[in-house]
Amino acid sequence: MTIPSTHSSFASLHVSSTSLSKQPGPSARTESTNDTVVQSRNKRYSDQDRITQKMDEHYQRMNQQNMSFSNPANHIADKYQNPLSPFFKKNMTEQERRIAASNEFAYLKHGKLNTYDMGDYILREERPINVIxxxxxxxxxxxxxxxxxxxxxxxxxxxxxxxxxxxxxxxxxxxxxxxxxxxxxxxxxxxxxxxxxxxxxxxxxxxxxxxxxxxxxxxxxxxxxxxxxxxxxxxxxxxxxxxxxxxxxxxxxxxxxxxxxxxxxxxxxxxxxxxxxxxxxxxxxxxxxxxxxxxxxxxxxxxxxxxxxxxxxxxxDIGQSLNYGTGRTSWIDELKEQLGVS
Structure with missing residues (x-):
C-alpha cells in the first residue's frame, strides 16, 4: 500500500493564485496580510509524516552507502537481485527486496523517493495508516x-x-x-x-x-x-x-x-x-x-x-452530521474503534 494524498470529495481543476499572476481587471482585489491571523490550513505532524520522514532518512543513509561503491547501481542490483552476492538481502521477502531496490534506484537517480510504500521492510513493525x-x-x-x-x-x-x-x-x-x-x-x-x-x-x-x-x-x-x-x-x-x-x-x-x-x-x-x-x-x-x-x-x-x-x-459546523468543534469530536474515537485503529 502506498501512502496516498487526500483529495476533495468534489472533483475540480484548480488554478493556483500563487503560480499565476493576476492580470489587471476591474475586479482585481489587493489583500493585505498585515492583519491576517487566521490560517485555513495548519500542518500537523501526523503518522504519515513520521513514516515518510523515517523512510527518507533511511534511504538517504542507504544512498550514502551505495555511493561508496565504484558502481552504485550494480551494488543495488547485487543486494536485491543476485542471490549469489555476499550483499544479498536474504532476510527480506521478494516483495520487500523489490520495494527497497526501487527506492534505492530512485534515490540514486533523483536524490529523493518517488513513492512511500507501506510494504517497505523498514516498516514491518508499523501499524497501517488509515487515511480516513x-x-x-x-x-x-x-x-x-x-x-x-x-x-x-x-x-x-x-x-x-x-x-x-x-x-x-x-x-x-x-x-x-x-x-x-x-x-x-x-x-x-x-x-x-x-x-x-x-x-x-x-x-x-x-x-x-x-x-x-x-x-x-x-x-x-x-x-x-x-x-x-x-x-x-x-x-x-x-x-x-x-x-x-x-x-x-x-x-x-x-x-x-x-x-x-x-x-x-x-x-x-x-x-x-x-x-x-x-x-x-x-x-x-x-x-x-x-x-x-x-x-x-x-x-x-x-x-x-x-x-x-x-x-x-x-x-x-452547520448542516452536517460531523462536527469538529470543541467537545463535539468523540465520534472520531468511535470511528477509530470501528475501523480497528489504535
Missing part, C-alpha cells in the same frame, strides 16, 4: 488551531464575546465579506465584522469551512462548488469577476466585447509556469461549465455562501 481516520484527525486539529487564531485576533483587537452567546458567521464567496448574526448587540456585531474582515481573515475562514465539510453537508452541492471554482480561477487568471460581466450571445464578455473565456485561455497558456497541456486541460474543464452558466444566468446557480457557528471560543 488521519483526514478526520487533521480536520479536528485544524479546527483547534483556527479557534486559537480567532481568539488571538479578537484579543489583539480587544473584542470580547460574552459566554453563551451563539453567533453565526456567514461568508459571501464573491468577495469573502463576512456577516455576523446571532446578537442584538450592534456594537459587538460591528466590531466583529470589522476585525474578521481585516486582512485575509474572512477568506481564510471561508477555506477552513470548505476544508471541514462532511460528505453530507447541506451547504455544498457540486454545482455550487463548480461555480465557485470557475469564478475564482477566472478572476485569478484574468482579474475579471464573472458577476461583473455581461452575457452577449451566450458568452460572458468584458466592457469592450471580448469573450472572457478567450482571455482566460490566452492568459493561462502564455504564463511561463503552465504548459500547453495544462492550458488545454483548463479549457476543456472550464469551457462547458462557463457555457452552462452563461446560458442559465449567473444567479441561476446559487453562490457557495458558507456559514459556521461560533460559541464560547469555538467554531461549530
Amino acid at each position: 481516520v488521519e483526514s478526520e484527525i487533521d480536520k479536528a486539529y485544524n479546527r483547534q488551531q483556527v479557534n486559537g487564531q480567532l481568539k488571538q485576533l479578537l484579543d489583539k483587537n480587544s473584542v470580547h464575546i460574552p459566554d453563551g452567546v451563539k453567533l453565526t458567521f456567514t461568508i459571501d464567496p464573491n468577495n469573502y465579506r463576512l456577516m455576523v448574526s446571532g446578537t442584538e448587540d450592534e456594537d459587538l456585531r460591528s466590531q466583529l465584522e470589522l476585525v474578521l474582515n481585516s486582512g485575509r481573515n474572512s477568506k481564510e475562514l471561508f477555506f477552513h469551512i470548505i476544508g471541514s465539510r462532511a460528505p453530507d453537508s447541506e451547504q455544498f452541492t457540486q454545482e455550487k462548488y463548480e461555480k465557485f471554482n470557475l469564478v475564482r480561477n477566472i478572476q485569478t487568471v484574468t482579474g475579471y469577476h464573472l458577476k461583473d460581466l455581461s452575457v452577449v450571445n451566450g458568452k460572458f464578455v468584458t466592457e469592450d466585447g471580448s469573450d472572457i473565456f478567450d482571455i482566460f485561455v490566452k492568459s493561462y497558456g502564455n504564463h511561463p509556469y503552465t504548459s500547453k497541456q495544462d492550458a488545454a486541460h483548463a479549457a476543456a474543464y472550464y469551457g462547458p461549465i462557463l457555457d452552462s452558466l452563461a446560458r442559465r444566468g449567473f444567479d441561476a446557480i446559487p453562490d457557495l455562501i458558507l456559514s459556521v457557528n461560533y460559541e464560547n471560543g469555538s467554531l461549530y
